[in-house]
Amino acid sequence: MASDEVKKVSLAVIRRLPKYHKCLGELLQKNVERVSSQELGRILGFTASQVRQDLNNFGEFGQQGYGYNVEQLYNEIAKILGLNTEHKMVIVGAGKLGQALAGYGDFERHGFKILALFDVNPNLIGSSIRGVPVHDMKDIIYFINENEVDIAVITVPRENAQEVADTLSQTLIKGIWNFAPVEVKAGPGVIVENVHLLDGLLTLSYRMNESRLTQKLKKIHEE
Amino acid sequence: MASDEVKKVSLAVIRRLPKYHKCLGELLQKNVERVSSQELGRILGFTASQVRQDLNNFGEFGQQGYGYNVEQLYNEIAKILGLNTEHKMVIVGAGKLGQALAGYGDFERHGFKILALFDVNPNLIGSSIRGVPVHDMKDIIYFINENEVDIAVITVPRENAQEVADTLSQTLIKGIWNFAPVEVKAGPGVIVENVHLLDGLLTLSYRMNESRLTQKLKKIHEE
Structure with missing residues (x-):
């Protein structure tokens, strides 16, 4: 039965969940009660539709015209991430x-x-x-x-x-x-x-390279 | 002019580049001369069309029916990542x-x-x-x-x-x-x-949780 199946969520979505969790935790600390997908997307650098699509993987959290209840969404994501149980390492x-x-x-x-x-x-x-x-x-x-x-x-x-x-x-x-x-x-x-670890350094190196190229082209255009 | 513009490549694509680079380096060590987008995708866990789309961001590397030249693609990605110059840290x-x-x-x-x-x-x-x-x-x-x-x-x-x-x-x-x-x-x-650092641990925790749920459901189905 479809309702019994655990939907296989892509690893890319899973890797974004901690970012949602962190961001919602920060909003919660600022006593923000609700947040729209636009606003969440703006903070995290995703489109609003990406945010809705990501969170839809785990159930119906948002409410049209109201947005997300920050505390509820925070707690739900914590549960999804397995943070409601203590882990021993x-x-x-x-x-x-x-x-x-x-x-x-x-x-x-x-x-x-x-x-x-x-x-x-x-x-x-x-x-x-x-x-x-x-x-x-x-x-x-x-x-x-x-x-x-x-x-x-x-x-x-x-x-x-x-x-x-x-x-x-x-x-x-x-x-x-x-x-x-x-x-x-x-x-x-x-x-x-x-x-x-190296991946982060390679990403940094790429972004430095890209920024250098952009500046060079800007200079050419300005001349 | 469009050809002068540095195309803004999404950070998600950039973060995948080190994985291509690593994988191609390993193929090169095994003396593999060419590789298809299917094969690259299989090793990396992406679809073939994702691979082609990712690499198309940086120019026309592949050749239909031939695939990618491993050494050439490896060197090009190294250049894109800024690895052709030594970095001082x-x-x-x-x-x-x-x-x-x-x-x-x-x-x-x-x-x-x-x-x-x-x-x-x-x-x-x-x-x-x-x-x-x-x-x-x-x-x-x-x-x-x-x-x-x-x-x-x-x-x-x-x-x-x-x-x-x-x-x-x-x-x-x-x-x-x-x-x-x-x-x-x-x-x-x-x-x-x-x-x-914490993101990796949260991802692990999620995947452990997901695997537990899957096993639990399997058991229910088997009973």
Whole structure:
């Protein structure tokens, strides 16, 4: 039956949801009660029809001539994003990046609690980084299953990333957030989100290039 | 004149370019000489028509019935992304994240050379992290202009990020890559790319949620 089916929403739409969520949270803090698709689109840099189309994927939120109820839409999107439940995370790799993420307050504020870091380095095991204990990598399977950890963050070097993903696939983990600069694969039922840090830098480089070209052409036109 | 105009390409397309670039680089390493839009789309998870539409933004690359010349397309996209010129970078903030990025080999491999880290902490100033020297923040304007640095990476805490962007706006810098969890603004002519680390985690959380729902419905159907 059609009503029972979970509609497959495109990844592009999903990747825009956090932006809606953030924007609505900011409106909520300013005590804004309702917002039109035009206004939401203006803030986010989308067309109004794009906004309506995106949000229609998840049900009928808006009301014609009234717009969206900010608080309601904010809460609905939080629910869609799975933010109404607390997530338990571990970070695999207690190097600089792992330590940086352990101290990144934005995660905990959004319900992602970091329980522990894991490493193979005996100098790090037993220490604690911004209040987060560093455990021995050999205890990770037991720890994840025992504490019902649902997300593991991989911050180990490129050459160890797949091995870590294989180990994680033997646990009850549900999601892997991989920062190693290589795509990792995980067992069935485990969702992998690979971070591509370089992509942001390449986008910046393109935009700098484009802006330089535009300026050059402007100059030619002015001469 | 229309031919003189730089076509404004949508940011969504630009953000896909690094994925084309990466994929073509991998094909090139495997000595693949040509590739169809179907095949490129299959690897990247886009439709063939999306691939053709994306690449048409930048000129006529493909040839009907032949596909794309991998090496030529790879080089063209590299040029579009501004990868044919070396970029000089500095990292502002020598904390854990700054140190992690300084050691992230992927940037240098793609022509982004990190010249220095900057910090206000006297314990860090004068030291060197994986071969990259840490300088005093008060010297940053002189350093950037003298060394023709074009990109600055911001890895300072949220509350200092805008102040750093203001300082950078007084230099000849062309691009800012901001990792602080707050959107920063820069002066005219400076392109800002804000990194939203949390977005990736929210996307993962959504996909975990969606997969749970799908499994639950499957179970209901099977019962």
